[in-house]
Amino acid sequence: MTRFLLRNAVWIVLLFTTIAFVAVEPRLLSVRIFINVLEHSSILGILVIGMIFCLLAGRFDLSSESTLGFTALVGAWMVSTNAFFGSGWQLPPALVIVLMLAMGAAVGCINSFFIIKLRVNAFIVTLAMLLALRGFTYVFTNANTMYDLPPSFTALGGYSIGGLLPVSVILFLSLFIVSQFVLSYTAFGRDLYAIGGNREAAFAAGIRVDRRTLTAFVLSGMLGALAAWVLAGRLQAVTINLGQGMVFEVFAAAVIGGGSLAGGKGTMMGPLGGVLLLGVITTGLSVMPISSFWVDAVRGVLILAAVVLWRVTEIFEERWRTSTP
Amino acid sequence: MADQHTMTPADGADGALLKVRGLSKRFDHVVALDGVSFEAHGNEVLGLVGDNGAGKSTLIKLVSGVHRPNAGEIVFADQQVAFATPRDSRERGIEVIYQDMALVDELEVWENVFLGRLLRTRVKTIDRRRMVAEAAELLESLGLGSLSPTAQVGYLSGGQKKAVAISRALYWDARLLFMDEPTAALAVVEIGKVLELIGRLRDTGVAVVFVSHNLLEIFSTADRIMVLHRGQLAGIRQTGETDQDEIIKLMMGVR
Numbered sequence A: 001m002t003r004f005l006l007r008n009a010v011w012i013v014l015l016f017t018t019i020a021f022v023a024v025e026p027r028l029l030s031v032r033i034f035i036n037v038l039e040h041s042s043i044l045g046i047l048v049i050g051m052i053f054c055l056l057a058g059r060f061d062l063s064s065e066s067t068l069g070f071t072a073l074v075g076a077w078m079v080s081t082n083a084f085f086g087s088g089w090q091l092p093p094a095l096v097i098v099l100m101l102a103m104g105a106a107v108g109c110i111n112s113f114f115i116i117k118l119r120v121n122a123f124i125v126t127l128a129m130l131l132a133l134r135g136f137t138y139v140f141t142n143a144n145t146m147y148d149l150p151p152s153f154t155a156l157g158g159y160s161i162g163g164l165l166p167v168s169v170i171l172f173l174s175l176f177i178v179s180q181f182v183l184s185y186t187a188f189g190r191d192l193y194a195i196g197g198n199r200e201a202a203f204a205a206g207i208r209v210d211r212r213t214l215t216a217f218v219l220s221g222m223l224g225a226l227a228a229w230v231l232a233g234r235l236q237a238v239t240i241n242l243g244q245g246m247v248f249e250v251f252a253a254a255v256i257g258g259g260s261l262a263g264g265k266g267t268m269m270g271p272l273g274g275v276l277l278l279g280v281i282t283t284g285l286s287v288m289p290i291s292s293f294w295v296d297a298v299r300g301v302l303i304l305a306a307v308v309l310w311r312v313t314e315i316f317e318e319r320w321r322t323s324t325p
Numbered sequence B: 001m002a003d004q005h006t007m008t009p010a011d012g013a014d015g016a017l018l019k020v021r022g023l024s025k026r027f028d029h030v031v032a033l034d035g036v037s038f039e040a041h042g043n044e045v046l047g048l049v050g051d052n053g054a055g056k057s058t059l060i061k062l063v064s065g066v067h068r069p070n071a072g073e074i075v076f077a078d079q080q081v082a083f084a085t086p087r088d089s090r091e092r093g094i095e096v097i098y099q100d101m102a103l104v105d106e107l108e109v110w111e112n113v114f115l116g117r118l119l120r121t122r123v124k125t126i127d128r129r130r131m132v133a134e135a136a137e138l139l140e141s142l143g144l145g146s147l148s149p150t151a152q153v154g155y156l157s158g159g160q161k162k163a164v165a166i167s168r169a170l171y172w173d174a175r176l177l178f179m180d181e182p183t184a185a186l187a188v189v190e191i192g193k194v195l196e197l198i199g200r201l202r203d204t205g206v207a208v209v210f211v212s213h214n215l216l217e218i219f220s221t222a223d224r225i226m227v228l229h230r231g232q233l234a235g236i237r238q239t240g241e242t243d244q245d246e247i248i249k250l251m252m253g254v255r
Helices: A002-007 A009-024 A031-056 A064-079 A093-117 A122-141 A151-158 A167-185 A187-197 A199-204 A209-235 A246-256 A269-287 A293-323 B056-063 B086-092 B109-113 B128-141 B158-171 B188-203 B215-221 B244-252
Strands: B018-027 B030-040 B044-050 B071-076 B079-081 B094-097 B176-180 B207-211 B224-229 B232-238
Touching (some): A031 A187, A031 A269, A064 A093, A064 A209, A093 A209, A199 A209, A246 A269, A246 A293, B018 B056, B030 B056, B044 B188, B044 B215, B056 B176, B094 B158, B109 B158, B158 B176, B188 B207, B188 B215, B215 B244
Parallel strands (some): B044 B224, B176 B207
Antiparallel strands (some): B018 B071
16 A cells, blocks of 8 residues: 555645645636646657656657757748748648658657767767757747648647647647557567666667667657647747757656656656646646746755655665565 | 597587687787687586686677677587677577576566567567466476566565576577576575576586586586686586596696
8 A cells, every 4th residue: 555655656746736736726626727737738748758768778868858849940941831931832731740750750860879879878969969959940940930830730739629628638648648558568668678777688688779779769759749749739830949948847757757867667657647747836836926936946846855755665665575575 | 728628428410509619809908718619519518617707708798699709600500600699699599697697677577587588469569468477387397486477576586586597598498508607696405406407408408508616516517617717718628537626727727
């Protein structure tokens, strides 16, 4: 019982946080606001999935927010009907989406090339990618905002079923379910745990470590592009700073949800709780009569608390194991 | 300097299962293995001894595809092979039980047994139920029935971990099995079990290469003894035609 509670601590904290906010501000208790939190969590959630794939393999990808910004911008440039800043090509949205995903995959390939073939630390490689892509995005647009996007392009991020349930929410929740399935029931998912847990052992056992790592980074890049598509649709426009600074939230959600920077540990459902918790705190604090600066402070404390909690859980589990052989 | 007499009863017209000629490996300027040649046969336990840094582990890693040799050739089952990865060597029937055991602490026993070769269902998802069942059966057959296939490996004792590592190598019907210090850090009872197991494997036709620091174990188990000294082959002896003094001298490079 205690074990169950500790392992699902993030959901319990989420529940109590929500109750606390609603108690202070009863107007928060509305379906519309809950859905709003989910909708705003969708972008972060999609990026977090990519990060978890990389984290499980014992690596990480700092670059996904820039992949988001870059692919959103290039996609909008290709698809925009406005010839002033757009390419004027007015490519069909379906093609543009495929190209965006391909760009995301390409970013993942480049990251992996440096990390796997040249054995550069993933932190350095993806940090460089984060900066470089952000720079390219500025150069490319001259700080123009891209709008006049065709409706079929923006539907994924902008359309709500019955005017209530956004497609992006359904997409992001189903992505979490699918990726949890991938982790639990496919050889790819299980191999990631083995690689993150003990890379030498995984290699010696015949796991294609490089190929699995490449796949994780390609998925992370493609999820960045997918998040770009959703965000462009929700905003109906693409600004140059799209996604900027999200890397911190991505890490926060992953760590709060039990992801380990050492690799080999964690699930998708924990980080989903982390994403929602961050969303609830942001929304909740924004309606409280306090300075918005508190949001970051609370997040920081939350991350530290989460790390301590997970460590305590580990210590307890160790005790349980050794006391009951 | 490297004298070889490799006549064994298993030496038939087919020759040896594994033939290694002039195998060499450098790590930067350190010569880890220098022109080593030997053969390993089915139905035989080849003891491999040598001081620390003599090249025993390097030899295993070269034959199993973890490292690529700088020179030399490896002939396995009458075919010249150049394994790029351990995956290739495992596919051909070469299994290794590593000294550091090469297990993933974060995963459960069954998953370590099937590491790198997870069984799949028809829809390509992993067949957890079958793997747990087969792991349980395997552990039972090795007299390790008390070890749960769903126990997390990180919480097992040294002996239990060793058992998992051995089970993994056995499940895949190895033709050539390297055991790097399989008895290190084990209790006496457990050592007895491992040695008995080595004998049983030999009798089923497997070629076992058994690395140990303990010459008593080597003499009680091995049919032939191969000695490495500073990366070079110091000698190969029939167990019945040598004694501990000679082997120790070979290990120390005394001639």
